[in-house]
Amino acid sequence: MIRSTIFNLAFYGFSLIIVLICWVLAKLSTADRIWQVLGFWSRGTRCLLRLILGSRIEIRGLEHVDHSRPQLFVSKHQSELDVILLPLILPGISAVAMEELTRTPFFGPILDKLDIVLVAVEQGPQGRTEQIAEGARRMAANGRSMIIYPEGELMKLGARERYRSGAGHLYEAMGVEAVPVAASLGVIWPRREWRKFAHVTGAIEYLEPIPPGMEREAFMAEVEERIETRTMQLIEEHAEGQRLEDARDRFARRANNERELE
Numbered sequence: 010m011i012r013s014t015i016f017n018l019a020f021y022g023f024s025l026i027i028v029l030i031c032w033v034l035a036k037l038s039t040a041d042r043i044w045q046v047l048g049f050w051s052r053g054t055r056c057l058l059r060l061i062l063g064s065r066i067e068i069r070g071l072e073h074v075d076h077s078r079p080q081l082f083v084s085k086h087q088s089e090l091d092v093i094l095l096p097l098i099l100p101g102i103s104a105v106a107m108e109e110l111t112r113t114p115f116f117g118p119i120l121d122k123l124d125i126v127l128v129a130v131e132q133g134p135q136g137r138t139e140q141i142a143e144g145a146r147r148m149a150a151n152g153r154s155m156i157i158y159p160e161g162e163l164m165k166l167g168a169r170e171r172y173r174s175g176a177g178h179l180y181e182a183m184g185v186e187a188v189p190v191a192a193s194l195g196v197i198w199p200r201r202e203w204r205k206f207a208h209v210t211g212a213i214e215y216l217e218p219i220p221p222g223m224e225r226e227a228f229m230a231e232v233e234e235r236i237e238t239r240t241m242q243l244i245e246e247h248a249e250g251q252r253l254e255d256a257r258d259r260f261a262r263r264a265n266n267e268r269e270l271e
Contacts, residue, residue, distance in 0.1 A: 010204060012061060012062055012205070012207050013062075013203060013204045013205045014203075015061055016057060016058070016061040016062055016205055017203060017205070019057050019061065020054060020057055023050070023053055023054070023057070024050065027046060027047070027049075027050040028115055028116075028119075029115075030046055031043050031046055031047065031119050032115050032118060032119060034046065034122075035118035035119045035121065035122040036118060039122075040101075040122050040123055040124065041101075043119065043122060043123060044096055044100045044101055044123075045100075047096035047100075048096045048097050048100055050093070050096065051093055051094055051095070051096045051097035051098075052097055054090075054093050055094075055097070058197065058205075062197070062205055062206070062207040062208070063207050063208045064197045064205070064206065064207060064208060064209050064210065064211070065209075065210045065211075066090065066094070066194065066197070066210075066211055066212070066213070067210060067211070067212040067213075068094070068098060068212070068213055068214075069212055069213070069214040069215070070214045070215035070216060071098070071215060073188055073215045073216065073217060073218055074098065074099070074188065074215055078152065078185070079148065079149045079152055079153055079154045079155075079183065079185050080154045080185055080186055080187070080188050080218065081154065081155055081156075081157070081176075081179055081180055081183050081185055081186070081187040081188070082099065082102070082154065082155070082156040082157070082187075082188050082190055082215075083156075083157055083159055083176050083180075083187050083188070083189055083190065083232050083236065084156055084157070084158055084189075084190035084192070084236075085158075085160075085164070085190060085191055085192045085236050085237075085240050086158035086160060086162065086163050086164060086192075087163065087164055087165075087166065087192050087193070087194050087195035087199075087200060087240075088163065088192070088194040088195045088197070088198040088199065088200060088211075089163075089198055089200075089201075090194040090197065090198050090211070090213075091158070091192060091194060091213070094213060095156065098213075099154060099156065101153060101154070102153070102154050102155065102156050103123075103124070103125045103126060103144075103148045103153050103154070103155045103156075104125050104126065104155060104156050104157065105125070105126045105127075105128060105141055105144070105155075105157065105175070105179075106120060106125050106126070106127055106128075107127070107128060107129075108127040108128060108129045109129075110127075111127065126140070126141060126144030126145065126147075126148065126155070127140070127144070128140045128141060128144075138175075138178055141175060141178055141179065141182070142178055142179075142181075142182040143182075145178070145179045145182035145183045146182050146183065148183070149182075149183040149184060149185055154185075155179060155183065156190075157175060157176050157179055159172040159173050159175065159176040159229075159232075159233075160172060160173070161173050163200035163201060164195075164200065165195065165199070165200060165255075165256075165259060166193075166195045166196065166199070166244050166248060166252060166255065166256035166259070167241065167244060167255065167256030167257060167258070167259035167260040168259045168260075168263070169237055169259075169260070169263050172229055172232070172233045174225070174229070176228075176229065176232065177225035177226075177228055177229050178225075180221070180223075180225070180228055181225060183221075184221050184222075185221055186218040186219060186220050186221055187218060187219045187221075187228070187232060188215050188216065188218045188219075189215075189216040189217075189219065189232050189235040189236045189239075190213065190214070190215055190216065190236065191213075191214045191216060191235075191236050191239035191240040191242075191243055192211070192212065192213045192214070192240060192243065193211045193212050193240065193243035193244050193246065193247045193248070194211040194212070194213060195211070195244075196209050196210075196211045196244070196247045196248050196252070197209055197210075197211040198211075209247065209249075210247050211247055212243050212246075212247065214239060214243065216235055216236070216239060219231060219232060219235075237260075241256075241260050244256050
C-alpha cells in the first residue's frame, strides 16, 4: 500500500500537469501537438510503474498494427492502463464518447480538438447508432483508426460480459479490418482500485486482424472468442496465487452460464 500511495500521488500529480498543458494546447495549437504530449504521459506513466512499483508492461503483436491505414481495434478493458497506453501505441486514434463530455471545463476543449466521434444521449438507441455509423465512416475516410471496448465497462480478471453490438456497427460502417486486443494489465492496476501491484508483469497484445466483410453476428462471435481466449491465457501467464484462482473461477462461471443458456 505504501508503494501504491507513492505511485498514485506521482501519477495523479503528473496527469494534472498533462491535462493543463493539453487544455492550453487545445486553444493555441494542433491536435498533433496534443498527441505528442499524451504520448509523453503514456511513457511517463510506464516509467513510474517500473521505478516505483517495479512492475512491467509488455506490448505484444505490434506487427498487426498498421499506422498507414485505418483499422478498428476491439479491446478488452481491464484497467485504466488500457486507455493510458493508447497515445503511445496508437497516436491519433479516435473513439466514441458522449457529447456531454465536451461541456466539461477542461476535457471539453481537448476532446473537440482531438475530433472524436460524439453521440448524444437524447438521440435514443437508434439515433446513437446512426451517429456512430456516420462518425465511423468519416474516420475511415480520413484515414483514422478507431477503438471500442465492447463490454462497455472495466472488468475484473477473468470476468466477461456480453459484447455490445456497437463493435459490429463500427466494423460494418468503417469497412476495414478489425484487430482484437487482449490484455492482462489488471494484474498491475485493477479496475478503479487505489492499490496497485508491485513486481508483476502485465501485457497488452494485438492479435491477428479479422478481415472486413463478415456478417455482423459472425464477426461479434469471432472477435469475442479471440479476445476472451487470449486474455485468459495472458492472465494464466501473469497472475498468481489467489488472484489467479479467482480469475479462473470467474471465467468458468461465465462459461457455465453460457452453456446453460444454450
